[in-house]
Amino acid sequence: MTAATTRTLTLGVIRGDGIGPELVDAALQVLGAALAGVAELDVREEEGGARAYERNGTALQDDALARIRGEYDATLKGPVGLPGVRRPDGTEAGLLGGVLRGGLDAYANVRPIRTVPGVRHALHPDTGRIDHVIVRENTEGLYLSRGLGVRNDRAAADQMMMTRHGVERIARFAFRLAEQRSGAPADGVRRVTCVDKSNVLRSYAFFRDIVSEVAAEHPGVELDFRYADAAGHDLVADPGHFDVVVTENFLGDLLSDVAAATVGGLGMCPSGNIGDHAAYFEPIHGSAPTIAGLDRANPVSQILAAAMLLDHVGLREHGDRIRAAVDAAFAGGGVVLDERGSPTVGTAGTARIVAGLLSG
Ligand code: NAD
Ligand code: IPM
């Protein structure tokens, strides 16, 4: 510790499955470099995921939620889950989405989609700068049925549920975020795009009506609408139009992976799961088991998740420095992605370069 160190940051860490541990190592290295002389990291590991389920019969220890809520400033989570580790009902046993998001009431899943100049991406021709945030409702919608659906050998059903409380709070979150941003890249307009399928389902019409009510409290932000199918198209064909997107849990899950392809792939995309009393930060992607342990995973998603964590704990200046270092690593040609989205210098090499830029 240097004399200038002023605080201790108590960090919950879930290393996760597949590429999780190598990504978390990369992010902790970068965090250490970003916080040198500023804060001491006190890392508290929590076992979680599919391997933890195999070992312990549970994907997360019973008392972990209380620690994440009460003892840690915030939690950094690697991806979890392995497709082979399933329950008798056919769903995966090693996932933590329901446990953590529901258990912590982390209702806002914040998924920034941002061009890093110099990164290879899927858009030909290039449609211009992309900088939007998908705000995915995280505690209800279709996924509220996790573990609650019904199934026999002739039929199966999962239900979608929206509550006024749930939709109001995610809509307010989205409008407040738009007020803090500088608008859509294409026209500078501060905008919230409500994405739903209100042409077909009552639950989505309910969502749209409530988002419209909340919009009236935020006159400085334009409200527009997309049906989710067209939103998928426009996120690819006209991404500069978007500033903040607010949407239901399941749609947000799908559309954020679509949008990731426009900025260099899943390995470029972080997320925050933010509630009023706890938050945790992770990549938007999964455990990519086929490339685990091969030093091929892009750690930028996890590194940028760590930057979001710093924003959340009041260290935004240092989060900004991490984002700038990631940009510089690509702009300088030190990190290059191959056609599969893997950095040619490897996972550890990418972390070294980004950490080096922060220390230098
Ligand atoms: P995935 O996101 O793990 O992988 C999809 C594709 O993207 C694969 O080709 C993979 O190699 C690639 N990829 C993902 N992250 C990458 C990175 N950082 N760098 C380079 N390439 C990367 O999705 P999947 O294969 O559908 O799921 C694998 C497992 O992860 C499943 O068990 C799934 O349930 C789980 N999962 C967990 C989370 C989470 O913990 N938040 C999220 C999504 C999926
Ligand atoms: C995500 C993931 C999770 C989700 C799963 C794996 C629980 O896909 O965070 O995007 O469905 O939300």
Ligand code: MN
């Ligand atoms: Mn997903």
